[in-house]
Amino acid sequence: MIRPMRPVVIAANWKMNTTPADAGDLATTIARRTAVPGVERVICPPFVCLAAVRDALAANDASVSVGAQDVHHELAGAYTGDTSATMLTGLATWVIVGHSERRRDHDETDERIGRKLARAVDAGIRPILCVGEQLDDRDLGQAVEVVDSQLAGALFERDRDALSRAGLVIAYEPVWAIGTGRNALGSDAAAMAEAIRATLSRLGWGPVAADVPVLYGGSVTAANIGDFLAEPSIDGALVGGASLKPDEMAGIVGRAGVTAAARLAATT
Ligand code: 13P
Numbered sequence: 001m002i003r004p005m006r007p008v009v010i011a012a013n014w015k016m017n018t019t020p021a022d023a024g025d026l027a028t029t030i031a032r033r034t035a036v037p038g039v040e041r042v043i044c045p046p047f048v049c050l051a052a053v054r055d056a057l058a059a060n061d062a063s064v065s066v067g068a069q070d071v072h073h074e075l076a077g078a079y080t081g082d083t084s085a086t087m088l089t090g091l092a093t094w095v096i097v098g099h100s101e102r103r104r105d106h107d108e109t110d111e112r113i114g115r116k117l118a119r120a121v122d123a124g125i126r127p128i129l130c131v132g133e134q135l136d137d138r139d140l141g142q143a144v145e146v147v148d149s150q151l152a153g154a155l156f157e158r159d160r161d162a163l164s165r166a167g168l169v170i171a172y173e174p175v176w177a178i179g180t181g182r183n184a185l186g187s188d189a190a191a192m193a194e195a196i197r198a199t200l201s202r203l204g205w206g207p208v209a210a211d212v213p214v215l216y217g218g219s220v221t222a223a224n225i226g227d228f229l230a231e232p233s234i235d236g237a238l239v240g241g242a243s244l245k246p247d248e249m250a251g252i253v254g255r256a257g258v259t260a261a262a263r264l265a266a267t268t
Contacts, residue, residue, distance in 0.1 A: 005267050006213050008229075008260040009169060009236035010034075010253050011042040011128060012243030013069060013096060013217075014049075023049035024056030026244070031061035033246045034253035038260030040236075041253060042067045042094050042128075043243075047083055050091040067094030067128070070102055073115035085123035095120045096238070098154060099130045100175045110153025117158060121166040128169045128215070128238065129154060131196070135176035144195045147172070151199045160205055169213045170196055171238040177218025179240060183227075189216040190231035197233075222251025229259040 018026060023045050034041055044067035045053045057064045068091070072082040088095065097120060098113035113129070120127040131150040133143040151170075155163070172192045177184050193214040200209035216228045217238035228234045236256060242248035 005263045006211060006235045007040050008038060008256050008263065009040045009042065009213055009215060010249075010256050011067065011094070011096075011169075011171075011215065011236070011238045012044060012249065013099070013238055013240050014043070014045045014244060015069070015101070015240060016046060017244055018045055018049050020049050020052045024052040026246075027053040027064070028056045028060045029246045030243075030249045031057060031064045033250040034064075035061065036253050036257035036260075038264060039253050039256045041065065044069050044092075044094065044096055050088075054091055065094050066092045067096060068092040068125075069096050069099065071095045071097065071116050071120050071125070073112050073119060075119065085119040085125060088125060089123055092125060094126045094128065096128045096130060096171075098150070100132055100173060100178060110150055111156070114154040114156060114158055117154060117163065117168075121159070121162050124166075126167045126169070127163075128171050130171045130173050130217070130238070132173040132175050132178075132218070135174075138174065138176065143174070143192065147192060147196060148199045151196065152203060155200075155203055160203075160208075164205070164208050164211070167213075169215060169235075171215040171217045172196060173217035173238060179219070181219050183219040183221075183224050184216065186227035186231050186234070189228055190233045193231070193233035220252065222248045222255070225252045225255045229255055 042065045054066050072084045075084050097116045102108050117127050131147045133146040137146045197209045213235040215236045215238045220237045220239045221242045
């Protein structure tokens with residue numbers, strides 16, 4: 001059976017940057033500078049900027065999706081300052097789950113991240129699950145084991161079919177590469193993408209594992225995106241710092257368009 005081609009995805013994680021006053025303009029500028037066929041574009045602003053970005057994109061380029069940067073693991077209740085999946089309905093169609101900055105600053109566990117995944121899927125929101133090892137893990141040769149255990153912990157007892165139907169995306173973000181200017185090698189990221197799909201197979205995903213998009217994240221720029229997209233197992237990027245810069249995004253998405261066109265040509 002010929003399996004469907006995996007999409008090419010470039011997701012912008014703005015982290016704790018922009019304000020409701022300026023986020024819409026930045027999203028519009030990025031949308032205009034990145035109008036490349038075949039690339040799925042997602043912008044993930046802070047919660048308070050979601051409505052501004054949604055409105056700006058609806059008015060200027062509705063093909064760019066809006067994503068949130070987190071979602072709570074419960075649907076409602078006494079959780080001051082948190083945001084549930086139902087609250088995101090109408091604001092975001094994607095959500096980042098398990099980012100290493102949230103694991104670090106909010107003590108997020110794999111089990112809780114798994115519950116967030118379930119909440120997102122139940123609300124019809126497409127999740128990007130982030131995994132990645134610390135530098136010590138890599139130096140000790142344990143990067144694959146760490147990522148394997150993060151996946152197993154988050155996906156344990158989760159509805160595989162629902163996640164697959166929701167279009168689960170995995171972002172491999174080695175913690176030592178985030179915001180450091182020290183990106184992973186394309187070959188290392190590709191090896192991890194293969195390991196991630198092998199883990200999914202082992203967890204019972206079977207052949208569907210081959211359809212799960214795997215993104216790379218960590219100091220991605222217009223200058224280095226080609227190293228990752230040259231790897232057939234890598235399907236795009238989750239971009240932090242460079243995603244706030246329209247010139248960088250134009251270069252990154254432009255390069256992603258080359259990969260998208262090549263994949264399309266290979267299937268026709
Ligand atoms: P940087 O691109 O700034 O390294 O951030 C990566 C990241 O954490 C995206 O989620």
